[in-house]
Amino acid sequence: MSLDSHPTTPATGPDPLRFDGPDAFARWRRAISEAFVPLDAHPIGGGAPSFHGSLHCAALGSAMQLSEVSGTHVRVRRTAETIRKADPGFVKFGMQVSGNGILRQGDHEAPLSPGDFAVYDTRVPYELHFADDFTMFVVMLPRDALKISSGVLDAVVGRRIRGHDGVGALISPFLMQLRHNLQNGTLPSTPMFEDAVADLLSAAFDETAPPLRERSGPTLLASAKTFIDHHLSDPDLNTVMVATAHHISARYLQKLFETDGRTVASWIRSRRLDKCRRDLADPRLTQETIRTICARYGFLDTAHFSRLFKDTFGQSPSSFRGHALTETHPRPPEHTYI
Structure with missing residues (x-):
């Protein structure tokens, strides 16, 4: 799930925030609003009473952020109204860790299974739909950090990248290792590593973009x-x-x-x-x-x-x-x- 944040979000820290109990969804939604730019979150099918989730974020370098988000029976939307409230200009690279989800942005819809990932742009409305328990790992970076044209980004956002085929088979294990680093508090601090991650993701975007421009x-x-x-x-x-x-x-x-x-x-x-x-x-x-x-x-x-x-x-x-x-x-x- 894309949670739009600034690198100094209050959710950044060695331990994740956990949400359980009868008011878990309200606290989870409030925590998201406090830690990230406004999002429109709603439980699916009356799932608020049984909701449980977590949120864990850490900065990678000066501008990149890694997040792991979990929850259940929830729909999260980035609407035109919330964009007007705060538009940090980030791009998200979200990998489905467990459960299944659906990302919709523009004319594209990406059904995500574990290992799959998708790209989405916080400057444009999108929706994430999780009908059951889920965990998602997200790399967030400024749009300017990507070494790709806007045309390539527009062609890629909202599309599923399979985690077991082609460029996805190379990126998915790398993202999983970053997730382990986040969990263990062992993220590298050198700016060169931050640049290397941005370069790798840029290459994946460029490789995935369909040949629409020609x-x-x-x-x-x-x-x-x-x-x-x-x-x-x-x-x-x-x-x-x-x-x-x-x-x-x-x-x-x-x-x-x-x-x-x-x-x-x-x-x-x-x-x-x-x-x-x-x-x-x-x-x-x-x-x-x-x-x-x-x-x-x-x-x-x-x-x-x-x-x-x-x-x-x-x-x-x-x-x-x-x-x-x-x-x-x-x-x-x-x-x-x-």
Whole structure:
């Protein structure tokens, strides 16, 4: 179960918190609310009177946290409302230790059996459903600690990774060893180990991501070009901005544009120049200065714009404007009187 926390949660310590007795669920839910960001927890099928559970967390390095959570007959939801209350931007890597669970996030549903694990993002609503006794081990780390693009993360969240196949067969034993370290209080303290865990999980995410990005390439390229046209006035428009808006890496965005024989920067520049040329030739805009027109499309340095314009179109902006407007409104022929 993903319990969104800060590394200094009160649940961090050598011993787990245990919850038994008639008010166990209320205390467990209250402990979660105090130790983690708000979550919406409810018992399933009137299970509150018989609820029993535990919570144990410990920090690994400066930003990563390990947690083991157990309970029974419970549904936990991360809703839009709870996200608004606190959004720490963590990603969770949850492994089912015992019992069975179901994780739902976005359009994906992951049925989890012991040894299976799934990735989920605390910035997006999700739901975890446990119909019986369960134990789950969770590695929580900041989104920025992962060395993967947002596109890879979006493709992986909410999907089951089988613990006995492929990359899961490599990761599951490693997570189980981390769980034993948590239980025994023997977690390594070196920052290098924290980085190694982040690298390993990043590799697992990247290996697990379905090849959706390549198939959606033409659609992404068209969307990126539309985004650029809508933001030409922003002088800070660049490759990173466009890639971030589309949840893909800057490198992948460059590859998409290379299919057209261009770079992202050259496309932005050509679109800006085309828009400026259009406005310079528009007779309705004769009252606007060249400085005003080029600034409208992100060129704040008029001299730089003039050089680019002449290099591209073979004449200065003022010469182009004069010829274009003359052709649009030619002078009337002179009359000859006899």
